[in-house]
Amino acid sequence: MPSAASSPPRLTRRRIVTAAALASVCSTASAQLNLVDSEGRAIGALEAPFLTSPEGIVKIMLDLAGVGAQDMVYDLGCGDGRIVIAAGLRGARGVGVDIDHDLIANAKVAARQAGVADRVRFERGDLFEMDYRDATVVMLYLSERLNLQLWPRLQAQLKPGARIVSHRFKMGDIRPERTVHIDNRDIYLWRI
Numbered sequence: 001m002p003s004a005a006s007s008p009p010r011l012t013r014r015r016i017v018t019a020a021a022l023a024s025v026c027s028t029a030s031a032q033l034n035l036v037d038s039e040g041r042a043i044g045a046l047e048a049p050f051l052t053s054p055e056g057i058v059k060i061m062l063d064l065a066g067v068g069a070q071d072m073v074y075d076l077g078c079g080d081g082r083i084v085i086a087a088g089l090r091g092a093r094g095v096g097v098d099i100d101h102d103l104i105a106n107a108k109v110a111a112r113q114a115g116v117a118d119r120v121r122f123e124r125g126d127l128f129e130m131d132y133r134d135a136t137v138v139m140l141y142l143s144e145r146l147n148l149q150l151w152p153r154l155q156a157q158l159k160p161g162a163r164i165v166s167h168r169f170k171m172g173d174i175r176p177e178r179t180v181h182i183d184n185r186d187i188y189l190w191r192i
């Protein structure tokens with residue numbers, strides 16, 4: 001009997017479906033991020049996959065932006081919604097955007113459980129196609145390349161005084177107003 005090591009890999013039904021889905025690439029500005037399955041749901045291979053900002057980092061991000069009840073906080077690539085929910089607990093309003101349906105569904109449940117569902121909302125979508133004009137604060141935990149791709153859109157849409165905070169990733173050569181270094185991570189603040 002051939003050993004597992006010497007057998008050629010079997011193309012299971014799951015692998016065939018995945019391979020077919022991976023081949024389905026939309027031609028938007030964020031093309032390589034926009035891999036979808038046959039039902040149009042985003043799948044794997046994201047440049048900024050789901051990782052959570054630890055609770056302490058979320059607090060620092062909110063503090064750095066000075067988030068309070070007067071703010072409208074957007075998290076672009078909101079994951080499980082923790083940043084927007086934490087902003088809601090400070091009395092702010094917020095919007096979380098993520099390409100992943102399941103994360104958005106979980107974030108909605110978490111917002112209800114935290115008692116902030118009247119102040120925050122979550123939308124499934126591509127962050128390059130959303131409107132941020134009412135944001136006073138934008139939170140990012142994506143990649144340096146995506147930050148740079150977003151910068152012209154943020155500059156065009158955000159009002160003077162709006163703050164942008166990025167966990168871990170810079171914005172190319174655009175100098176931040178402040179940088180906090182903690183637990184081997186950098187958190188950056190820019191102001192429009």
Ligand SMILES: C[S@@+](CC[C@H](N)C(=O)[O-])C[C@H]1O[C@@H](n2cnc3c(N)ncnc32)[C@H](O)[C@@H]1O
Nearest residue numbers: 049050051052053077078079098099126127141
């Ligand atoms: C590193 S996680 C950050 C999660 C959350 N902001 C936090 O700090 O805990 C990045 C998130 O961005 C989402 N994402 C990646 N590309 C996206 C895109 N083009 N549009 C919307 N969401 C995207 C991923 O699904 C993932 O949940």
